[in-house]
Amino acid sequence: MSATQFMTVTDLAGRLHMAVEGLKKKPGLMKSGVGYLKLVEDYVQAVADAPKNGKLVVLHGTQMPTEIFYAMDIVPLFNELYSVVLTMMGAPPHVLYDLSAENGLPATICAFNRSMDGLLLNGAAPEVDLCAWHGSSCDNTPACLQNVARTRNVPTFFMDRPYKIFHDHTVAYWKKQHEELIEFLEIHSGKKMDYDRLKEAVDLSYRCTKLCLEIDRYVEMVPCPMSNEAAFGPFLAARQFGGHIKAVEYLEGLRDELKERVAKGIVAAKPERFRYIFDVSCPYYDMGLMELAQRKYGAVVVGDHIARWRGTAEWLTDPDDPIGNLANKQQFNLGNENYQPGVEWRDQVLEMAQKTRADAAIFFNNMGCRTGSSMNRILKDNLEKKLGIPSLVIDCDILDPTYAPRAATEEQMDRFFEMVENSAAYKARRNLQ
């Protein structure tokens, strides 16, 4: 397949723009659902515009400190988000997978790697100037970035993220890794870090964390005021716009909208029959499944472990030490338990299930991902035994809708929610006995 046949970053930005305009006309959606897609459009547009704006683009992996990129006027591009957005805008991932397989990458590795590999081979991958990643949260993420760096022969930086990060010596090491990242960016951008600007970015990012936590409290309400179309807005804002004013503006808007909905008694599903959580990730390959769940079963998504801050996330401990604060942030970062000892992940999922008063959990088992699949039994058993919450495992490819067709998944969900409804724990929770 030639590059002209596959969506480029400019094509993608154009499609996103049309999607935003289309969504605005759709009745009954939360404003923040449109705002969510607008954020994505802005994000991709910034990448498309970077060359003409004379900005460098850094391709990065999960949980990287975007605050540093924003403070240095470098445009961040998260590889996984790019693949997700391409799929959401109708690009066929299997075309990319085929190219990648022809080039020798096994089909058993993560969808995000295969998709990016295909884009590189196809020539449709966005132009990037630098690559940066760290060892969190799985084996595949760093490998993907390393693959891009090798293919494009661009300068790269790897941050070694310690496993047990709650110790002084590991936080100190991690802080040093941030300092080295800044040095790397300074060398390759030819610009010095403006530490006042970094401090502002870190402050904005902390404000964003606090807004996410405030929004969580609304989502925890019964019935839930947050509808599925905006459910992942906080995750996107905090992950991709950490350190940017857009995240704060978006989250303030979302918080205010939720407040208004609560005041007016507007809820996601009426009646709200089920509240469910994701214990790893949402179904990027078919986000319509959440709308289906909400409409068909009155099932509202109330939490995704990967989009959850740890505890009260008080990571800004010294206003004059922005890098130290960023190193602290990793301890509380969204879903960073993926990379932590499993007991921490387990306990956080249990805590989330309790706080959100969940009735069920759905685990989308992305076939290329080990980190979740090897934790599944631990999470499933604990949710079931300690809280009486059943889990559904849906095997899928996180990008390719043809792997788990809608009809088959819908059938699984039909049976699952029926089973949940008939369970003693559900009846007890809902006072139905």
Add this chain to the structure above:
Amino acid sequence: MNTSFEALGEMIRLTSPFPESVTVKAWKAGARRVIGFAYLALPEEIIHAAEMLPFRVSGDNEPLPMELADSQLLPNNCSVLRGVWQQVAEEKYGFLDGMVNSPVCDGMRRLHDNWLEFKKLPYMDIVYYPRKASEDALQMYLVDLERWRERLSEFRGQRIRDKELIRSIALYNRTRELMQQFYELRKRDRPPVTGAETLEMLKAAGRMPREQYNELLEQLLDEVKRSGREIKKGKRLMIAGNDIHNSNWIAAIEAMDAVVVTDEMNIGTRYFWGKVDANLPPMEGIARHYLFNRPQEAMIYQTNRFEHIFKMAKDYKVDGVIAEVIPYCAPLENDKPWLKKEMDKRGMPVLELELEYSERPGGQMKTRVEAFLEMLHNRATATAA
């Protein structure tokens, strides 16, 4: 496995049946403890210095059924993790008093978590192994190792003393020297040992007391040197990739016109490469060795792995490399196309092979190796012409 070397036969006898062998039973009969470990960058010297038997958790020569593992771990996990878990679920590792691991990959990380959650042992630990070889990383690693030493000392009920560590370092360095000498013999045009025999020798290191092992290894080395044995095979091969613990795989390759003369595996060359600097304080010597001396692997980013493989292939005069990968081993799977490209660039033929850790060598593997050997033969003929 049959062998003409008495010392190797003794190693195999002492480490059978696997895993709870004659040796393990004898050790436990003396009210002594056994600590399991799975990843080989975890300094065994520290466990040894605590007067406990470090036991490498793995599979062996028999295929592993996966029913129990598959009911616990979803099938999109590597067969190393599932294979070990199958044995845990069958209570085959019930003799372990503890287990220590390193979160070097998704599989190892979650092996620890599942063990802790479902089959907790009296002592469970996990120690980070840095992904960067730098002085900063060394300082962090050293603190982590010191803390591990403290926790293990607490389990022992007595501090692990420096002089105990020094003694253990000397013993393990001796193993490294002997293994290096053993591998030197494999550089001969007609090597005296097969790859399958070598793997049995390597496996025994993680299954018996080091003092006893070194004695047998010295005997084996002496026996091999004196044997005058010469293996006359057409092609010399190197194995690169995931650890193999089933010597039948290698025997199946060597049943053809080939001999395996070296490897790039954790259990193989990476295990004995270099030595701990005995002139340094013991913990620093250990940390420096494990972080800097061992050839880098796929888990280390921006690694020199390909260069190392090529250099070793040249040193051992190999005709071709078998690059094997176990499905769902992300670090090696992601390296796969790059390894092939790099070897192609250097004119080193590579056969890419997918292995299931738990299975016996199958017909498909044999056919592919046969075709590879034929290609090597044709290549050599064309070059000669």
